[in-house]
Amino acid sequence: MSPSSDERGAELRQIFFESAQELLQSLNEEALKLEKHPGDGEAVRNIRRVVHTLKGDAAACGFRELSELAHELEDALALEAASSHSALAEMAFVAADTFGNMLSAYRNKKSLPPTESLRRMVKELAGSAGSGKRRRKASGEATAAVVWTEYEQLAVQNAFSQGKQVYQIGARIDPQCLMPIAARQLLLNALSGVGEVLGVRPDAASRAERKRLDLLLASDAPVEQVTARCRIPTVISQVKVAPVKGGAKPAKKAASRPEPRKEIEAPVRLAEKGAVPTPSTAENDGSETAQASAAVADNILRVDAERIDNVLNLVGELIIGKSMLQQALNEFARRHPKEALRGRFTDAMAFQARVLNDLQRSVMKIRMVPVEQLFRRFPRMVRDVARQCGKEVELVISGQDTDLDKSILDAIAEPLTHLVRNAVSHGIEDAYERKRQGKAARGSLHLNAYHQGNQVIVEVSDDGRGIDAQKVKAKAIEQGLLTREEAVRMSETEALEFIFRPGFSTADEITEISGRGVGMDIVQSVLQRLKGRVEIDTHSGRGTTFRLKLPLTLAIIKALLFRVEHRLYAISLNTVAEIARAKESDLHQVDNYEVLQIRNQVLPLVRLGRAPGAEAPAAGKIFVLVMAMGERRLGLIVDALVGEEELVIKALDDQSVATDLVSGASILGDGRVVLILNITAINERYGKSRPSEAGSVASGLLLSQGERTSMPQRSTEVPQ
Numbered sequence: 001m002s003p004s005s006d007e008r009g010a011e012l013r014q015i016f017f018e019s020a021q022e023l024l025q026s027l028n029e030e031a032l033k034l035e036k037h038p039g040d041g042e043a044v045r046n047i048r049r050v051v052h053t054l055k056g057d058a059a060a061c062g063f064r065e066l067s068e069l070a071h072e073l074e075d076a077l078a079l080e081a082a083s084s085h086s087a088l089a090e091m092a093f094v095a096a097d098t099f100g101n102m103l104s105a106y107r108n109k110k111s112l113p114p115t116e117s118l119r120r121m122v123k124e125l126a127g128s129a130g131s132g133k134r135r136r137k138a139s140g141e142a143t144a145a146v147v148w149t150e151y152e153q154l155a156v157q158n159a160f161s162q163g164k165q166v167y168q169i170g171a172r173i174d175p176q177c178l179m180p181i182a183a184r185q186l187l188l189n190a191l192s193g194v195g196e197v198l199g200v201r202p203d204a205a206s207r208a209e210r211k212r213l214d215l216l217l218a219s220d221a222p223v224e225q226v227t228a229r230c231r232i233p234t235v236i237s238q239v240k241v242a243p244v245k246g247g248a249k250p251a252k253k254a255a256s257r258p259e260p261r262k263e264i265e266a267p268v269r270l271a272e273k274g275a276v277p278t279p280s281t282a283e284n285d286g287s288e289t290a291q292a293s294a295a296v297a298d299n300i301l302r303v304d305a306e307r308i309d310n311v312l313n314l315v316g317e318l319i320i321g322k323s324m325l326q327q328a329l330n331e332f333a334r335r336h337p338k339e340a341l342r343g344r345f346t347d348a349m350a351f352q353a354r355v356l357n358d359l360q361r362s363v364m365k366i367r368m369v370p371v372e373q374l375f376r377r378f379p380r381m382v383r384d385v386a387r388q389c390g391k392e393v394e395l396v397i398s399g400q401d402t403d404l405d406k407s408i409l410d411a412i413a414e415p416l417t418h419l420v421r422n423a424v425s426h427g428i429e430d431a432y433e434r435k436r437q438g439k440a441a442r443g444s445l446h447l448n449a450y451h452q453g454n455q456v457i458v459e460v461s462d463d464g465r466g467i468d469a470q471k472v473k474a475k476a477i478e479q480g481l482l483t484r485e486e487a488v489r490m491s492e493t494e495a496l497e498f499i500f501r502p503g504f505s506t507a508d509e510i511t512e513i514s515g516r517g518v519g520m521d522i523v524q525s526v527l528q529r530l531k532g533r534v535e536i537d538t539h540s541g542r543g544t545t546f547r548l549k550l551p552l553t554l555a556i557i558k559a560l561l562f563r564v565e566h567r568l569y570a571i572s573l574n575t576v577a578e579i580a581r582a583k584e585s586d587l588h589q590v591d592n593y594e595v596l597q598i599r600n601q602v603l604p605l606v607r608l609g610r611a612p613g614a615e616a617p618a619a620g621k622i623f624v625l626v627m628a629m630g631e632r633r634l635g636l637i638v639d640a641l642v643g644e645e646e647l648v649i650k651a652l653d654d655q656s657v658a659t660d661l662v663s664g665a666s667i668l669g670d671g672r673v674v675l676i677l678n679i680t681a682i683n684e685r686y687g688k689s690r691p692s693e694a695g696s697v698a699s700g701l702l703l704s705q706g707e708r709t710s711m712p713q714r715s716t717e718v719p720q
Contacts, residue, residue: 012060020057024100025376029379035090035383091118094118152199165218167226169217169241170240172211172236173236194225197216308406311363320648324671389425391430397448404449404552415526455549458548461543463542469538482498557572569675572679608638623637623638648666662677
């Protein structure tokens with residue numbers, strides 16, 4: 001049964017909304033380039049190409065208002081004087097915002113936003129370009145040189161590499177021609193016999209007046225033969241054929257353009273190699289690069305993320321099934337140690353494990369996307385916030401090729417936005433203050449991403465004033481969050497944690513951008529939900545770095561299993577710095593906290609199992625899991641270690657486990673449920689607890705004996 005027209009239309013619109021966001025991002029990037037380099041003809045052509053694509057796609061989906069507005073803008077950009085217009089970059093920014101608001105209205109089925117501002121700018125551009133054209137005609141100037149696209153220039157270079165001659169042809173249509181509309185096709189038909197037409201102006205879809213045709217022709221024929229082909233009686237009145245010099249650009253304007261820059265400069269520049277080449281760099285690489293890029297584009301398949309999640313869930317079930325088979329095989333080996341089939345079973349299990357591991361890695365790679373998808377939105381944001389604050393800020397991006405799980409990338413978009421906006425509005429000083437301190441007038445903001453073990457590190461660094469820890473303490477005392485005695489004993493690292501409290505802000509004044517204490521608490525809460533953490537590295541007068549440490553994926557982890565009071569728990573293996581053995585007699589009390597001395601360092605301890613007031617266990621060996629969280633280290637006292645295992649994380653709702661100390665659960669091969677602890681939450685609870693509560697900070701973690709935990713697709717009693 002074929003899908004209905006409504007279903008096909010809905011699918012087409014969904015594809016359009018996705019592709020339109022990429023087009024708007026490209027529009028913003030080209031506008032930034034044009035703002036930095038006014039009059040850049042390449043940027044103008046790229047803007048026009050984006051608008052042309054958006055116009056056609058919108059028309060195909062039935063979004064008439066958007067298509068018509070884009071068409072008006074495209075026509076204005078096609079005028080010869082458009083590239084020299086002083087407000088062209090600002091108009092491109094307004095167009096990106098207007099088109100984005102219209103797309104949002106279409107998607108949410110709301111009334112369209114006003115477009116008068118953009119239409120007024122388009123009319124001004126068209127009017128100034130038209131007056132310039134009239135002045136050039138009055139002065140007797142001939143028709144302006146044609147500016148060919150990068151793709152047409154690539155075709156010219158390809159023709160030269162094949163040993164062909166390229167001609168630029170200017171043909172004027174006879175005013176008395178009875179079929180001026182068909183003149184274009186007649187000329188193309190005549191030239192097809194002597195070569196290949198690489199480009200034609202005006203475009204077939206353009207509404208420009210067709211009194212003159214400009215063409216690029218690749219041919220082996222001499223110039224006289226080409227000229228003779230162009231002379232069509234009663235159709236072409238004048239013709240001029242000029243050979244294009246080998247290797248040169250076919251138009252004066254194109255030839256006079258500066259060489260393509262190797263990096264995109266402020267307000268954004270790529271600080272690492274591996275960036276996607278722009279069309280200008282592609283034209284220097286020759287036709288082979290263009291063909292390779294086309295081949296890559298043909299191999300791209302757009303798949304809904306939900307489908308990939310479903311496949312990943314099935315892989316997780318397969319991993320659980322592998323554990324069940326392994327345990328059954330171990331039991332079979334114990335009961336039948338001399339059975340000849342044991343070897344065949346073992347070989348089959350080893351083969352299945354290898355294939356399953358490859359399948360898991362392949363699916364995980366599909367979920368991975370480069371952080372460039374997130375970083376691309378910040379150049380425009382930094383530009384707007386800096387202008388609003390009256391500052392000069394350069395954004396430097398590096399590590400944009402670092403891969404991260406798509407779900408995590410989407411989740412950190414809002415926290416990263418808050419950090420970037422705060423860096424511009426709070427961290428970086430204005431030009432006057434920076435000069436007074438001996439700094440460059442323009443501030444620097446650096447976005448960086450890189451892999452570190454099983455984590456991805458995303459850094460937001462600025463060279464501004466830094467965060468004053470003493471000012472943070474004073475603000476905390478003022479808000480009643482801290483006493484003066486506690487402030488004296490508190491380290492700077494601990495004091496900086498207050499900026500993540502809801503409603504806490506050190507700003508002297510409230511602005512539209514910042515100062516309300518809203519935002520940084522979101523950063524902390526999102527990182528905790530993602531089982532990551534945020535670190536602050538700040539130096540007074542030299543700047544601040546916020547370092548987000550994130551897991552590669554939230555779906556499958558390597559975990560360490562252990563027991564506390566006969567119950568089974570797990571923690572992510574990459575959070576464990578070391579495992580220590582100790583006796584109860586080795587533990588000491590400092591301010592009612594339990595601590596352990598390891599290599600001349602005092603390690604604070606958290607005892608997960610013992611409730612307040614409970615008797616200490618009998619003297620004997622205990623295990624201490626040393627957790628490393630930035631500069632802070634914390635020890636978890638556990639009763640016994642079970643081993644390492646790869647766990648498929650299952651989410652738990654609030655009705656299953658009503659505590660933030662548990663981040664999820666998993667099912668072992670024998671059907672037992674293991675709870676996965678949230679080390680970040682345990683550390684935070686420990687830091688906020690009073691000394692009398694410190695020894696049992698995680699006592700709420702343990703479930704009652706008769707309580708059960710509900711798992712997706714399964715329901716299993718908590719292991720005893």
